[in-house]
Amino acid sequence: MTKQPRFNKILLKLGRDASNNAMMKPEKKKPLGILFWVCVGWIILNVLLAVFASFLPLIDPLYQNYDAVNSGPGLHHLLGTDDLGRDILSRIIFGSRVSIFVSFGAMSIAFLVGVPTSMLASLRRGRFDKILTTVMYSFLAFPAIIATISVLSFWVPRNLAKVIIVVGIFSIPLVYRVIRTASLAVAGREYVTAAKVQGATDRRILIREILPNITPILVSFLLIGIAQVVALEGALAFLGLSINPPTPSWGNMINEARTVLDVNPWLVIFPSIALVLFILSLNFIGDRLRNHFDVAEVKI
Amino acid sequence: MGRYLLQRLVTLIAILFVVSIGSFYLIHLLPGDPAFLILGFNYNPVTKAVLDAQLGLNQPIYLQYFTWIGHVFHGNLGTSFISHQPVLKTILRAIPIDLEMIVISQIIAFGAAIPLAMRSARRPDSTLDRLLSAGSFILLSVPGFIVIVLLVLIVSVKLGVPNTGPSTYVPFMENPFQNLSSLLLPSITLAVGSFVLYFRVLRSDLTGVLQEEFITMARSKGISQRRIMWRHAFRPASVSLLGSAGVNIGGLLASGFIVQFLLAIPGIGFILVGAINTSDYLLVQGVVLFVSGSVVLVNFLFDFIIFFVDPRISRD
Amino acid sequence: MSNELLVVKDLHTTFATAGGELPAVDGISFTLGQNETLGIVGESGSGKTVLARTIMGLQAIKNATVTGSVKINGSEVVGTSEEDKRKIWGTEVSMIFQDPMTSLNPVMRIGKQVDETLRILLGMSKEDAKKRAIELLELVGIPSPEERYEAFPSELSGGMRQRVVIATALACSPKLVLADEPTTGLDVTIQAQILNLLDELKEKMQMSVILITHDLGVVATRTSRIIVMYAGRIVEMGSTQDVFKDHRMPYTRALLESAPKVSNPSHTRLVTIAGRPPNLLALEKGCAFAPRCKFATDKCHNERPELQATGTEGHMFACWNPLTSSRGDA
Numbered sequence A: 001m002t003k004q005p006r007f008n009k010i011l012l013k014l015g016r017d018a019s020n021n022a023m024m025k026p027e028k029k030k031p032l033g034i035l036f037w038v039c040v041g042w043i044i045l046n047v048l049l050a051v052f053a054s055f056l057p058l059i060d061p062l063y064q065n066y067d068a069v070n071s072g073p074g075l076h077h078l079l080g081t082d083d084l085g086r087d088i089l090s091r092i093i094f095g096s097r098v099s100i101f102v103s104f105g106a107m108s109i110a111f112l113v114g115v116p117t118s119m120l121a122s123l124r125r126g127r128f129d130k131i132l133t134t135v136m137y138s139f140l141a142f143p144a145i146i147a148t149i150s151v152l153s154f155w156v157p158r159n160l161a162k163v164i165i166v167v168g169i170f171s172i173p174l175v176y177r178v179i180r181t182a183s184l185a186v187a188g189r190e191y192v193t194a195a196k197v198q199g200a201t202d203r204r205i206l207i208r209e210i211l212p213n214i215t216p217i218l219v220s221f222l223l224i225g226i227a228q229v230v231a232l233e234g235a236l237a238f239l240g241l242s243i244n245p246p247t248p249s250w251g252n253m254i255n256e257a258r259t260v261l262d263v264n265p266w267l268v269i270f271p272s273i274a275l276v277l278f279i280l281s282l283n284f285i286g287d288r289l290r291n292h293f294d295v296a297e298v299k300i
Numbered sequence B: 001m002g003r004y005l006l007q008r009l010v011t012l013i014a015i016l017f018v019v020s021i022g023s024f025y026l027i028h029l030l031p032g033d034p035a036f037l038i039l040g041f042n043y044n045p046v047t048k049a050v051l052d053a054q055l056g057l058n059q060p061i062y063l064q065y066f067t068w069i070g071h072v073f074h075g076n077l078g079t080s081f082i083s084h085q086p087v088l089k090t091i092l093r094a095i096p097i098d099l100e101m102i103v104i105s106q107i108i109a110f111g112a113a114i115p116l117a118m119r120s121a122r123r124p125d126s127t128l129d130r131l132l133s134a135g136s137f138i139l140l141s142v143p144g145f146i147v148i149v150l151l152v153l154i155v156s157v158k159l160g161v162p163n164t165g166p167s168t169y170v171p172f173m174e175n176p177f178q179n180l181s182s183l184l185l186p187s188i189t190l191a192v193g194s195f196v197l198y199f200r201v202l203r204s205d206l207t208g209v210l211q212e213e214f215i216t217m218a219r220s221k222g223i224s225q226r227r228i229m230w231r232h233a234f235r236p237a238s239v240s241l242l243g244s245a246g247v248n249i250g251g252l253l254a255s256g257f258i259v260q261f262l263l264a265i266p267g268i269g270f271i272l273v274g275a276i277n278t279s280d281y282l283l284v285q286g287v288v289l290f291v292s293g294s295v296v297l298v299n300f301l302f303d304f305i306i307f308f309v310d311p312r313i314s315r316d
Numbered sequence C: 001m002s003n004e005l006l007v008v009k010d011l012h013t014t015f016a017t018a019g020g021e022l023p024a025v026d027g028i029s030f031t032l033g034q035n036e037t038l039g040i041v042g043e044s045g046s047g048k049t050v051l052a053r054t055i056m057g058l059q060a061i062k063n064a065t066v067t068g069s070v071k072i073n074g075s076e077v078v079g080t081s082e083e084d085k086r087k088i089w090g091t092e093v094s095m096i097f098q099d100p101m102t103s104l105n106p107v108m109r110i111g112k113q114v115d116e117t118l119r120i121l122l123g124m125s126k127e128d129a130k131k132r133a134i135e136l137l138e139l140v141g142i143p144s145p146e147e148r149y150e151a152f153p154s155e156l157s158g159g160m161r162q163r164v165v166i167a168t169a170l171a172c173s174p175k176l177v178l179a180d181e182p183t184t185g186l187d188v189t190i191q192a193q194i195l196n197l198l199d200e201l202k203e204k205m206q207m208s209v210i211l212i213t214h215d216l217g218v219v220a221t222r223t224s225r226i227i228v229m230y231a232g233r234i235v236e237m238g239s240t241q242d243v244f245k246d247h248r249m250p251y252t253r254a255l256l257e258s259a260p261k262v263s264n265p266s267h268t269r270l271v272t273i274a275g276r277p278p279n280l281l282a283l284e285k286g287c288a289f290a291p292r293c294k295f296a297t298d299k300c301h302n303e304r305p306e307l308q309a310t311g312t313e314g315h316m317f318a319c320w321n322p323l324t325s326s327r328g329d330a
Helices: A009-020 A033-051 A088-124 A126-140 A144-154 A160-187 A190-197 A202-238 A250-260 A266-292 B002-029 B034-042 B045-055 B061-073 B087-122 B127-140 B144-158 B176-210 B213-220 B225-237 B239-263 B268-277 B281-309 C048-056 C082-088 C110-120 C126-139 C145-149 C158-170 C188-205 C216-220 C240-245 C250-258 C298-302
Strands: C004-017 C020-033 C037-041 C064-072 C093-096 C176-180 C208-213 C225-230 C233-239
Touching (some): A033 A088, A033 A266, A088 A126, A088 A160, A088 A202, A126 A160, A144 B239, A144 B268, A190 A202, A202 A266, A202 B144, A250 A266, A250 B144, B045 B061, B087 B176, B144 B176, B176 B225, B176 B239, B213 B225, C037 C048, C048 C064, C048 C093, C048 C176, C093 C158, C110 C158, C126 C145, C158 C188, C188 C208, C216 C240, C233 C240
Parallel strands (some): C037 C208, C093 C176, C176 C208
Antiparallel strands (some): C004 C064, C225 C233
16 A cells, blocks of 8 residues: 655645745754664674684583582673573673574675665566565565474484575565565656666666665665674574574573572573673664664555 | 455465475474374374375375365464474464563554654654654664563562563463563563664654645645644654554564563473473474464554555555 | 623633644734624634634644633633533534544434534433434425434535535524634535535524635625734735725735636736745744845744734734735735
8 A cells, every 4th residue: 555645734835935045954863862872882892702713721511510400600601601600791602603693694695685676676567576475465465484494304414504494495585575565656756767767788778777776775674684683593493494593693591591590590581691792782783774864664 | 455455465475385395395304204203102004094184294295285275275384293282272372471471562552653753754863853762763773582681680580570580371361460560571581672663763753754845735724733634744754654563463473482482381382392392393394384473464463454454555 | 891792812822742832812802892703814724713713612633722811701711621612613613524524423423413502502302303413404405304313424524514504503593603714624615515504504594604624715705804814823814895905914815815716817927825824832022924035124033913903993914024915916
């Protein structure tokens, strides 16, 4: 259905009359704000820690210290230890590798396939667009989680590469829908028509005209997509469908912790905080960017 | 009017077809001879012959599909070689638990989201609105499996509320009170995710609708604010809400498994996880088909409702 | 004063915008008697619509400040709560909205929109309200009203929808009706039908009407008095006769000249008003029309003219260099 433009008519009318005289200042872009940069910093810190985890003076995440089992936060183990005496801080940092690796990997697949096809579909329109869009939308009809679980449970033996491939492939329709909507709006503009008339190739139009104009939404959706995959991987790990223990991941740490909830609640709290802060930061950055570039909210 | 519904129906059938092919093909993702993995310890010439007949494994693959879908249409999803139970029977025994959880969660979610979204939308940028928007944004970033673990930690472990922790589920007929209390935390978990979604969608649409000229006109008629909100604004603002509810409720069948897995509630998700862990592939396949099909059907049902809520749809 | 239905005194509506204070209605006073029809004319952006909504007390925008006084049949509108205003809305005063495409609820049946106030404000039973609503639909000239009662707005044409808007506004027989450009969105032939209908209903239902328009042709034959607005102020007002035949304000003349006339030979070039409507955020000290006025002097740019009487009863204008006598010009 078409949405009617919603605004206050009177103010608009007055604003229009006023702006006729070019006296009304255009509304300023919403500033990104300090929280935005805090979130950016947090994500960068997480990624750096994950990449350089092996070089950091951390206790081996697999080392079992039987003298300190289920110890709470303390000097030796900043965030405490689990029921096998393993260091939680170290496991959280090493565990972030799985989340980051899977989410970046899966989103790379989804974007590498989803972005070019959706842009091309929006430019070409016609039957190509129609068929592709119908297929993509049918896949959207059921949740990614059920699709990934079913494939992962049959595609044995499981490993991280398969998780990335499966999650990546099932994320393509989401990327396709968002990017197609965004680039459709650009493809209809005059400068694209002008470029077509001048005989520019599709490739040139896509790269020179459309891509720069959808970059803000591309970036913000990439971040939100990564956040969603982090949550999805957490759920898969929680069920034992992602990486196998003892290798830590945020999801399987929370899963292991649930059996000792009464003895050692820290075990569930710290990985949960790590996971939520990571997702929250990504969502926040994505949301702010979208507002900043004044991109209409796209349903995700 | 009929055209829109017919169009949706055609799409529905097409999607169901895709879903069935997907579910069918899962078996062939198994490496090597699928019969070997499906039968596991029960592998012997006799069981292999039974399975081959059931799945038509000797036939070319497209014929296998027709054999299989033919059985599905007769309500035969196969018989598990692990539990020796018909797959459909296992599923039908579990599904009422999911329905109960979904119904409770949706009552909570709608009950909270609608009035709060109305208050927020009436005064955008008020303190309440900012608090709710920020709160819902944060909740948006908390995955369900964390919500349930934290709820269990606080409510069952720390507060010691009885019959809310793992393995406390009893059937409703046996002990309704314990049944409800054991489903409380899982239902709240499902409700949190739904609430966040519904609140954000409805708040944004209501804010828009309240600025429409027809709302100003309704005000000028001298009727109460309450009536304007419920009778004039809510219905046109509820289209996206219904759309997202359709997708979400279907999804709850799929995402309910995490809470069920954690609390050992024998719903469809619990069965799915158990089947994955015991390599009961036929049961997994049956659950996948059943859940995906239900998701698509629920989606369609909500499209149908939307069609009656908003007469504009039929004109577009 | 007791027989005045509407008394507006020194009314100001100011919007706080990003660019500063915007005086959309800037010190307006007038009165309206029973069964009178008043026309308010001006270009778009002159503040007519804001004036109408301020008289109704419909705060359209949150950051609007209203001062002054509006009394409808003795009840003050300015500064009262929405709850108090609800007591006069519908029964004492109602409004016919400008755009029939957006002012009807798209997901509510026509009949429900018309009979809603009958049931709620007048306490009619469901059946009585329905009967009355169908009568109203018939009154405003909607064919087969029983069927239309069940229709959705999207099933009706623009003209039919505007009739529904009128029926809704008149449902509780208000004493005062504010018609805000009721025909702007419609075809010319339908415009005339709707205006004649309003006229007819006004006589039948004994109402006072304020007809707001940018089109002087619309008000010429239907109003007893006219107010000409410019930049949120009254620049001339008086009986329709006086405004048309003896206007003093150059802006009024410019408006009249820019209206197409049937008596003109075909292919006559339309006269336009030079320049643009003023920016309300940056008004001059003097007369707001001065930058576009060919008679403007230094005084016009520096001192704001107040309304002054011409001598003819009720005829006032705000101008330093009034046209002497334009009688016979038009």
